Amino acid sequence: MIEEIKNLLHKYHILPITNARWTSFEVNLSPTSTKQEVSDVKKKIRERISKGIGGVYIIAKEEDILYIGESEHRIRYRIMRHMDKITNPTDSGSKFFKLEQHHGLLTVWFMPLPKELIRMRRTIEDMLTILLEPEYKKWELQKN
Template sequence: MMKDVIEEQLYRLEILPLSNIKWKKFDLCLYSDSSNQEYLNAKKKIRECVPKGTSGVYILTNKEKVLYIGESEKNIHSRLRRHIDKIYVRTDSRSDFFKLKEHQGLLSIYYWSLPPNLVDKRKNIEALLTNALEPEYKKWDLKNQMDRLETAFSEIDQGFN
């Protein structure tokens, strides 16, 4: 129910739909097993499409499915390049999500360069969009948190037996 109220407000404020004029969009084709040149091309495309110093929020989608929602106070350009690194070069646990085949391929990237009077509201906008659009990353992260909690409780139970 709250999700519906938030989504309705996002439409009323013209933050949604992503097809509105506020959002800029470009596409990247990313596969973790592709060549180093494709990795460099993806980073170049971000450089060309997102001006350095752009503040705001961004959304990564794959086949109309929202994968990830993020924000940056000073440089969406850098944040997006770090997401590309998660697919190609990073090995930390956060990169595992982006290495899953169903989260690769043709990705559409939307970003909204916020006007100066809204930059300090970017985290609020990100949180509301996350609630309304339910990105796959949040579901994946919550499942991993639940799995870790289950493991911890299981270890406690084993200690009592």
């Protein structure tokens, strides 16, 4: 079944993430990042991702896929929330992004989905999760 999922994602040009449908950029954050550094990262996100864009996204550190997510029309907001989880000590969000090994230079990949695929975004996220095995899912299983 894994091979069928991979073939389907290739057929719709969702894989590989290095194809032209994906856009990527790097951010560098840690809990000790200054307010200016955080502001610069959020500015970069706003410049790279238009408001109202829906689709799927991946956060990676070096070769490790940390997180795979989706949004119907708020990828920009969702990615900024993940960055807040790293830098804001009072953010009650995931402890996963507070772990030191998930700080530093991160690559954010995102792919806007065309209207005919936007309703399938959760399914696409699930298929990417099965194939790419993000660290977040492994961490989630260990803590339960």
